[in-house]
Amino acid sequence: MDKAVTLQLLSDAKRAHMNWVQRAQLLIDGLPIDKDAIPLSCSDCEFGQWLYREGEKITALGNIPYIGDIEKVHFDLHDHYMKIFRIYFADDNRSFLSKLLNSKKKISDQGKEMAKEYFSMLQATSEELLTLIGKLERRLRAIPESTFNVCENTIEAGM
Numbered sequence: 001m002d003k004a005v006t007l008q009l010l011s012d013a014k015r016a017h018m019n020w021v022q023r024a025q026l027l028i029d030g031l032p033i034d035k036d037a038i039p040l041s042c043s044d045c046e047f048g049q050w051l052y053r054e055g056e057k058i059t060a061l062g063n064i065p066y067i068g069d070i071e072k073v074h075f076d077l078h079d080h081y082m083k084i085f086r087i088y089f090a091d092d093n094r095s096f097l098s099k100l101l102n103s104k105k106k107i108s109d110q111g112k113e114m115a116k117e118y119f120s121m122l123q124a125t126s127e128e129l130l131t132l133i134g135k136l137e138r139r140l141r142a143i144p145e146s147t148f149n150v151c152e153n154t155i156e157a158g159m
Helices: 003-028 046-059 066-089 096-100 109-142 145-158
Strands: none
Touching: 003 046, 003 066, 003 109, 003 145, 046 066, 066 109
């Protein structure tokens, strides 16, 4: 486990998270977004993949309290998005031809307002997640490189 690589992977995951939120914003703004462009599951998005792969390795460094908090907030984030997803993509009563031609579901004004409210919650949760990621980055920068090397040897010996 290399410190520089670990920090770079965390930075990449953070960027992927921000892109995910931006795609949700585009959906709210009325731009056509494929429903698969914004993964629903915590483990399917790029940040979640980082969390369940690299985040687990970081816990092996010891005394890193943020991973559990990050996981919880990340789950909450996807929960907020699920509510938006249901408004925009939940199966509706469109005709077979309409679905076949992939015509966009009509969203009521009330639905759009609810989606905006859910997105506000999503944004607040995203800010909380970014704050935790910042704390994790600072903690990782403070850890000596030698700790990463010892951790890497421990992980390799356990495999």
